Amino acid sequence: MEVKDYGLSRVSGRVLDGPTNPMVTPLLTDLYQFTMAYAYWKAGKHQERAVFDLYFRKNPFGGEYTIFAGLEECIKFLANFKFTEDEISFVCESLAGSCEDGFCDYLRGLDCSEVELYATPEGSVVFPKVPLLRIEGPVAVVQLLETPLLNLVNYASLVATNAARHRFVAGKSKMLLEFGLRRAQGPDGGIGASKYSYIGGFDATSNVAAGKLFGIPLRGTHSHAFVSSYMSLDEIVEKSLRSSDGSSSCEDFVSLVQTWLNKIQWSNSLRNVFGETNQSELAAFTSYALAFPNNFLALVDTYDVMRSGIPNFCAVALALSDLGYKAVGIRLDSGDLAYLSFEARKFFCTIEKEFGVLGFEKMIITASNDLNEETLDALNKQGHEVDAFGIGTYLVTCFTQAALGCVFKLVEINNQPRIKLSEDVSKVSIPCKKRCYRLYGREGYPLVDIMTGENEPSPKVKQEKICRLSRTLERVASINLS
Ligand SMILES: Nc1ncnc2c1ncn2[C@@H]1O[C@H](COP(=O)(O)OP(=O)(O)OP(=O)(O)O)[C@@H](O)[C@H]1O
Ligand SMILES: O=P(O)(O)OC[C@H]1O[C@H](OP(=O)(O)OP(=O)(O)O)[C@H](O)[C@@H]1O
Ligand SMILES: O=C(O)c1cccnc1
Ligand SMILES: [Mg+2]
Secondary structure, X not given: OEEEOOOOEEOOOOOOOOOXXXXXXXXXXXXXXXXXXXXXXXXXXXXXXXXXXXXXXXXXXXXXXXXXXXXXXXXXXHHOOOOOHHHHHHXXXXXXXXXXXXXXXXXXOOOOOOOEEEEOOOOOEEOOXXXXXXXXXXXXXXXXXXXXXXHHHHHHHHHHHHHHHHHHHHOOOOEEEEOOHHHOOHHHHHHHHHHHHHHOOOOEEOOHHHHHHHOOOEOOOOOHHHHHOOOOHHHOOOOOEEOOOOOOEEOOHHHHHHHHHHHHHOOOOOOOOOOOOOHHHHHHHHHHHHHOOOOOEEEOOOOOHHHXXXXXXXXXXXXXXXXXXXXXXXXXXXXOHHHHHHHHHHHXXXXXXXXXXXXXXXXXXXEOOOOOHHHHHHHHHHOOOOOEEEEOHHHHOOOOOOOOOOEEEEEEEOOXXXXXXXXXXXXXXOOOOEEEEEEEOOOOOEEEEEEEEOOOOOOOOOOEEEEEOOOOOOOEEEEEOO
C-alpha cells in the first residue's frame, strides 16, 4: 500500500499571460457576488480570511470518474485579476445607488495577491466531493471568484471527461479527431472543446485557432462540397506532377489516373465489381491529389462508396504511387460504417495483391457522422476496420449531460468551520480545510481517495483507518492500510 498526498498542491509561480478568452474579466461573475462583496466591505468584514472548496457531487454521464480540467485558465485569471476604471464605474452604477466611493477605492486596489489557490493537477482522474480547488483569501474577493472559477472548471471538466470516455470505448490504438467546432456552443465552447478534448485523450482537432493557441495537432480531410464542386476531368488544367524524389515529372497525371481506373476495373479480381464511376468525384480526387500529393485522402461517400468513391480513390492513390507518393486514406461519413469499412479494407487488400503495391491494404480509414460512445461501442461489437474517428456534435455539446454541477462552498472563516445543511444529504457541505490522499494497492493501482482535516495525521501504511464513506455520509468503513 502506498499513500500519496495527491490533491491540492499550492499553486505558485509567475504567470504573465491573461486568460485565453479576453471576456474572462472580474466582471464575468454574478451580480450577487458584488452585492455580497459590498455588504462585506460595508460591515468591515471583507478582509476576514475565508476558505472555499470547489467540488462536484456526482460523476457525469452515469459514470464512475471525472477528469479535472480548466486549472490553467483559473490560474491565468487569478494572476491577472484587476479592475479597470471602466469596470469599477459599471459595478458601482449596477449596485443601484447604494455604493459609497470608498468601495470604488477598494475595488481599485483589489487583486488576488492575498488569495492562495490549492489545486489537483489538471488532467487528473477525480471523484465526487473531493475538492478540485481550495481557495483561501479575504472573503470579499474570494466571493467574487465563485462564478468565474466555476465557469472555467465546469464545462472544461465535463468535456474532458466526455473525451476520456470516448477514448476508453474507442481503445488506445485508434486515432480520435475532434471535429466539433461548427456545432459547439459558440466560439468559447468551440475553443474549450478542442483544448479539453485533447486533455481528455483525443489526438488532434480540426480547429485551427485551437491548434495555434495551444499547439494541439491539426488534422482534417475535405468535405462533400469539394467533391460536388467538380463536374469533369476537363476542368483540371494544370495536369503535371513531379515525382516525390523530384527526379522526373508526369506531364499528364489525369491520364495516369484514368489508366489506373481502367486497370482496376478490368483486373482479374475486381472485374464486374463496379461499373462507371462518378467522373466529377474522380476530378475532385485528382485535383486534391495534385494539390496534396504527400497527404492525399478522400471523402468517398458523396455518391456511392463501393461503386464510385473507393475505386476512384484507389485509381488516384495508385497513380500517386507510380510517382513515389503514398496516399493517406479515406473518410466515410454516412451509411453502415462497420460494413463499409470492411468492404473498403477488402478492396484495398485486393489492390495490394493484384498490383503488388506494398502497404496499400493499410490505408487509413476514418469514420465520422454523428458518432458517440454508443455508436463506437456498437461498431466494436460488430467488428470494423476503422482506424480513426472524427467526432463532433455529441462530444463538444456533451449531449448526454448538460453540466457537471461543480459548486463552490465556504468551509471555514477566521479558522472556524462552516457547513451548509440540506434535507438532501448529498448537498450537505463538508466543513474545514482538508487534505486529500489517494491510496494505492501493492500492484500500483489506486484503491480509494480519502480526505482528512488539515491538521489530522496522514494515513500510514500498515495502519487501520476509520473512514466515513462520502456517498451516504452515514456508513463508516475501516480501511486496513496493510
Ligand atoms: N454499423 C453501425 N452500427 C451502429 N451505428 C452506426 C453504424 N454505422 C453508422 N452508424 C450510426 O448510425 C447513424 C446513421 O445515421 P443516418 O442514417 O442519419 O446517417 P446516414 O443516412 O448514413 O448519413 P447522412 O444522413 O449523413 O447522409 C449515425 O449516427 C452513425 O454514426
Ligand atoms: O457528425 P459530427 O459528429 O458532428 O461530426 C462532424 C460532421 O461535420 C461534417 O459534416 P456536417 O455534419 O456539417 O454535414 P452532414 O451532416 O451532411 O455530414 C462531417 O462530415 C461530420 O459529419
Ligand atoms: O476535416 C474534416 O474532415 C472535418 C472537419 C470538421 C468537421 N467535419 C469534418
Ligand atoms: Mg453530419
